[in-house]
Amino acid sequence: MIKTEKILHLKSCRGRKVRVVREHYLREQVPCFSSLCQADCDNADGKVLPGDLTHYVVPDVGVVVDYLEILEFRELQGVVFTQTACQAVQHSKGRRQYNRLRNLLKDPRHDCVLFANEFQEYSYCPREKGESQEKWQTRCVYSAAVWYYNHLAGMMDVVMITEDQDAVAQYSSLNSGVYVISVQDYLQDFWSQVQAAHELYSSISQALQEKESEGTEREFTEHLPAEVLEAGIKSGRYIQGTLNVSKHQHSEASIMTEGLSNKNKDLSWGVLVCGGKNRNRAVHGDVVVVELLPKSEWRGKDTALTEAQGEEKSGEEADSKPMPTGRVVGILQRNWRDFVVTFPPREGPQPQSRNSQRILAVPWDRRIPKIRISTQQADALQDHRVVVRIDSWESTSQYPNGHSVRVLGRAGELETEVQTILIENCIHVPPFSDAQLREMPVNSPERPWRMDPAQVAERRDLRESHLVFSIDPRGCEDVDDTLSVRSLTGGELELGVHIADVTHFVPEGSLTDLEARSRATTYYLADRRYDMLPAVLSADLCSLLGGVDRYAMSVLWELDAQTLEVRNVWYGRTLIRSSYQLHYELAQALLNAEQAEVPELAGLGSEEKDAKLAELTQALEMLTHVARHLRAQRDRGGALELEGVEVRAQLDEERNITALVPRLPLEVHETVAECMIYANHWVARKIQEAFPHQALLRRHPPPRQEFFSQLVDSAAARGFTIDTRTNKALAESLDRALDPQDPLVNRLLRIMATTAMSQALYFSTGLQSQDQYYHYGLALDRYTHFTSPIRRYADIVVHRLLTAAISMDTRADPGRALANNKELEELAHHINTKNWASQRAQKLSTELFQCLYFKERDPESDPRCVADAVIYAIRDNGVLVFVSEYGVKGPVYLRNREGQVVAAGRDGRCEWQSGSVRRHADHITTVSSCGTSTFTLFDHITIRISVRSTSCHADSLNLEVISNKPHRSAEPQQPSSQGRCQLVQEVVRLAEEASQQAQEKAARRPKLSREEREFSQSKTPNLYSLLEEIRELALLDLDMAAHVCATTA
């Protein structure tokens, strides 16, 4: 090893240049991470570049700093990042960009490696006197490229890419086999087919040119240096928090102050930041530092009714009393993501310029400021949605600068809008790659999948001993849970829950595992779903179908025959063969001793058939008996029954929805759900006891009491008392709040209760004290997710934990090391984030379909645009209503911008008149020349639905009162939510027609019909999981619950 000195020129936080001398050690052996290595490099820990490429590419420092996004394309293979370039990113681009690079290097899906060129004796070059930093860095990178070529004995050509034209001239002909070319030439020569990379390149280079020609006039105050911010936070002068821009009032933002609320009661509702100057270039989601303004400048939040205000928590509707108000003095961390923007329509004749134009693109998310983009496509992309990234926001610029990444399509088209929703929620679901699919087991008619004899020897075989069956919605394909129940010889009962053994097929760290982990869940939109796992697992080998051998993870309880107390629990891997794939109605019919045809018994003689039928019915009865007992146990603990599912889609053999049937309250739903909750609970106990500091559980914190104020006040208006002190009290008082005249009242109260709830969360047991493990909604001391590993990554983690816990019991080696508390907590955070994203995306896609549906209709003449609505909250200038027919919630204004108010005539018909409006606790009145009109909580009114269209944002529904009397439609009242499902079908059909007309390409057709098939595919999620999640309050919104059911149950 050779010791030398290395001189670094660093920039201090204040911008001063510092010269640092470091000792530097050079080695002969530095891993090259190439499979062609001839020199026995230690390439063991890390990815290895394949040897069958045409070349390796070594990007220069400037390329890595400015064009990293291009190097992120998975198509680009054999990328060697030099240490020199990585350090430059760290110094000039900050932590976020550096982490991005590190993640790229770690991700096995990307074919790139890190070469520590500055530690390699023959690759390192010391900086020469008078040499600029940039020139020296370029020389280092070139030297690394040459080293690679030589190290691999000339077997692999090496291309260095640089934006420095001098370097191209200087180095391109120095060594044969080592080429030096510009990024543009490189893309042209090697990746001409990757069009997106070319577009991204020109977009970034335009943005860079633009940056150089920026003005100098200051629009904002400079941010303070990091050390000043840090000292200020410590001393209490400044406050740190995440900037949250108001959804309804975009000039208003607040700072969520983590952990500060205890110290300073004033700040428990956060700090208000009003206006652009005070926000000082902070963007929604950034971690910022604020300074409080003097008390005289404090302000209150705006509380007037604005668009789409239906879903806020009641606690947020604080009165407008002044609260701490401040200004942003610095930004600790930018949280810029990919933003969808719309290129604005261009007004008037445009100069015919070939050069790029600067345009202000309007983000789809109203909380994000306009972004300035330089582009040559400003005209071509009018009214298109485009993905952009923000590059910088200088104090001299009124808007942030960004560059476009890719074009999604014309605004308003279904596919464009669906992609927009995915990107806006950071949901990335590319098709599974070939490499991922190669990991999958094969199951084809030629090569049918068979159980491995080693597995058969290892697992407990339940195929002969246990009657296993599944109960799912009709037409279900992916069965991830099955049940068994039997009497043991000693008289005890044995209950069994058997779950698809996904982790057997998905080893930790495999490509499939990494993809599933990054998705974290299967995503359900109104018309389609994106699976977490490839179909060969989710619909075939992991699916516990009837009549085939499958691997399972089982929990078996031995219960006292009389008291049903648990005597013993067994957890382990098993072999099962499900005998019956029942659907809910069939199972219930058997229980009710009704005439029912069980398909599995169709071919049998009547005697054998009767015997088998009796056996099955007896098992179902036993199961019901056990589940009733379990439910009663939880009820005593205070489990909540919240607003649930109302309708269910019935599917034909093609899996098309043929009818929507109001949900019959089948007890068997509850029976299945109860068994799954029980299994989740017992697995939670098992893994928590085995790994007290590193088990993944799910907790549901009790709600904040102030969020219940709307529920309590609204109920009081109808004469009901809601006791929110405990979950038990709440559950009981909700049960009592029944209006015999109007069942919707109870339903609305339950919606309000659900809205007031906190979200359930995954967490690592090491992070919380045990009293925090409680699941409020289910009234259980420990809970986790174990029963749906096909569609939730949390369950996969839990299966691995359970497997490790079982091996510990048998003193066997627990296998690979488990994630520690910190890693697990990070994973839990990731899964929670993805779950929320998935819920938001689902909700947005429902709203999208609602808007597309109503966009087709004329609100003035189409009777479907008129509906009955119930008032569920009162605001200053209007009311919030719920339209049960379409599952829509939203505001109805009683005073418009012109100051006119809604006046109801004697027949109830409403019109706009000049007048005034007055808000009371449980009603609101308008006074005009026609007299006084009153709108009271829980009143039914008639509304007209139309679409409010804006080209730059999502469309929204506009609800307008046309009569203050209930609506009676000419047709018999449809079951609620029926309109919703028709609506999805209708919109899909229209979009399909439109796309067929637009392009008669044959390729388009199968794609849509596949989606159509998926959209009506059943069981995903199954009704059980719906019930469970609604119970669990993971789904906070009734819309969503009804919607998921209508489209997938």
Ligand SMILES: [Zn+2]
């Ligand atoms: Zn090597």
